Amino acid sequence: MNVLVTGGGGFLGRYLVEGCLSRGWQVRSLSRGAYPELERLGVETFQADIRQRDAVMAACQGMDCVFHAAALPGVWGKWDTFYSINVTGTQNVIEGCWQNGVSKLIYTSSPSVVFGDDDIINGDESLPYPACYLAHYPHTKALAEQAVIAANGQHGLATVSLRPHLIWGPRDNHLIPRLIQRAKRNQLVQVGDGTNQVSIAYVENVAEGHLQAADALYPGSAVAGKCYFINDDTPVNLWDWIANVLKNLDLPPIKRTISYPTAYRIGQIMEGIYRMFGISSEPKMTRFLASQLAKSHYFNTAAARRDFHFSPKIDPQTALDRLFAYYRQHR
Numbered sequence: 001m002n003v004l005v006t007g008g009g010g011f012l013g014r015y016l017v018e019g020c021l022s023r024g025w026q027v028r029s030l031s032r033g034a035y036p037e038l039e040r041l042g043v044e045t046f047q048a049d050i051r052q053r054d055a056v057m058a059a060c061q062g063m064d065c066v067f068h069a070a071a072l073p074g075v076w077g078k079w080d081t082f083y084s085i086n087v088t089g090t091q092n093v094i095e096g097c098w099q100n101g102v103s104k105l106i107y108t109s110s111p112s113v114v115f116g117d118d119d120i121i122n123g124d125e126s127l128p129y130p131a132c133y134l135a136h137y138p139h140t141k142a143l144a145e146q147a148v149i150a151a152n153g154q155h156g157l158a159t160v161s162l163r164p165h166l167i168w169g170p171r172d173n174h175l176i177p178r179l180i181q182r183a184k185r186n187q188l189v190q191v192g193d194g195t196n197q198v199s200i201a202y203v204e205n206v207a208e209g210h211l212q213a214a215d216a217l218y219p220g221s222a223v224a225g226k227c228y229f230i231n232d233d234t235p236v237n238l239w240d241w242i243a244n245v246l247k248n249l250d251l252p253p254i255k256r257t258i259s260y261p262t263a264y265r266i267g268q269i270m271e272g273i274y275r276m277f278g279i280s281s282e283p284k285m286t287r288f289l290a291s292q293l294a295k296s297h298y299f300n301t302a303a304a305r306r307d308f309h310f311s312p313k314i315d316p317q318t319a320l321d322r323l324f325a326y327y328r329q330h331r
Contacts, residue, residue, distance in 0.1 A: 001025045004063045004102075006050055006093060007070030008043065009035035011173050012108065012164075015207035016067050017043055023211070030059040030070070050089035060096030065104040065214055068093045068148075073174060075135050075289050076274070076282040086140035091147055098155040104217045105159045106210055107148040111199070111229060111299055112138035113163070117264075117287070119196075120297040125227055134288035145227065152225035158217050161227040162210060165299060169203035169319065170326035179242065180327070183251040187284070190257040192294030194239040199231035199298040202319040205312035206230060209304065216308035228304040232312050232319075235298035248324045260294035 003020045007013040008029025020027045021041060028044040029035065038045050048055030050070050060066060072085040090107070097105050114123065115138060116130035133139035145161045152159040168175055182188045209230040216223045239254070246253055258266075267290045270283040304310035314322075 001064045002028070002062055004028045004030060004059055004066045006030045006059075006066070006068045008038060008045075009033055010069065011171060012167055012203060012206060013067075013069045014038075014171065015203050016069060016210055017041070019207045019211050020067075028059060028063065030056070049085075050092055051084050053092045053095070056089075056092040056096045057099055060093070060100040060102055063097075063100060063102050065106070066093060066097055066102055067106045067108070067210055067214070069108040071108070071141065071144075072137070074137055074282065075286050077136060077280075079136050082136040082140040083143075086137070087143045087147070090144035094147060094151045094157075094159075097157050098151075101156065103156055103158060103219070104214055105148065105151070105157055106214050106217065107145065107159065107161045108210070109145045109148075109161045109163045109227065110138065110141045111163045111165045111231075111297065112292075113142035113145055115291070115297060117291045117295070119295050120299070121197075122298060122300050123229070124300045125229065125303050134291060135286065138288070149225055149227065153219060156219065158219045158221065158224040160213050160217050160223045160225070162206075162213060162304075163227060163229045163299070164201040164206040164209070165199040165229070165231045165297070167201050167203050167206050168323065170322055172203070176245070176323070176327070179245065180249065180251060183246055183254075186252060188242075188246075188254045188256075189263075190239050190254050190293075191263045191290055192257075192260045194237070194257070196238050196294060196296040197235040197298050198238045198296065199229075199235050200241070201231040202312065202314055202316075204314050204319075205232065208313060209310045212308045212310055213304075222307045226303075226307070228307070228310070229299035229301055230304050230310055231299055231301060232316060233301075234316075235296075236316075238293070244320070245323075248320075249327055260290060263290035263294065266290075 009031040
């Protein structure tokens, strides 16, 4: 099978590329940067931005399946930038699939598309999109997800949207590095009472879930046109999990706490100041970040297990051991 991975040089994208190669598939990657390591693996690489429509059309040519993992993450930034990458870029991918007769599109979404500012306890796919969002990232990911689902069944294309929560593991270039950086600077503060439970998703399990969904995806199949939560089996206490990571990486523990209402208010004030003065750097606190750090948000994967036999193969302790070994090696 000929497969395109958008964002193939990124964190999840690299694992998707490796998973496809392990199956003997021919892999092409579309990324903004140059990734010689992918070329050494035998991957055909396209260097372009998913906002460049013609480049996306060319990258989709001759493909049977597309994994669309490229996106702009983050809790701060301009609406136009988030929209152009996450929404317009996704529409380019959809049209690239239509134009080139691609039969499968697997979209990497996010559980934040259903997160407002309330706790989510054992949430499932019946959760609605919230009336308003606290950040541009979840809003634009939700719009892109809706476009992907609406595209299902058109021009012979079957689509599915997967929602992995807090992807982590070796080679992470976002979550764990930010945690390490803030810990070294003694900038970590516990938000809330420390009892909130969250779902997390080990990266190898997430990549395998994408491949399992691809196996089950075809026009008219049980997974076509649907969204699925995929994460590790059981939620973790967020702050206990962070404390364990810090301890095993010989980093300073968290010593300060702040209540959720206070953090939310600080985030609100900082957002206002940053907008007023046009500051482009990310505030240390936002309303969305305060809610993510203080609220429970964990999800039920029963639908994914039923429809495409999703099952995390790497257990939590093995996953942590791999994480610690990687960061000790690359300290």
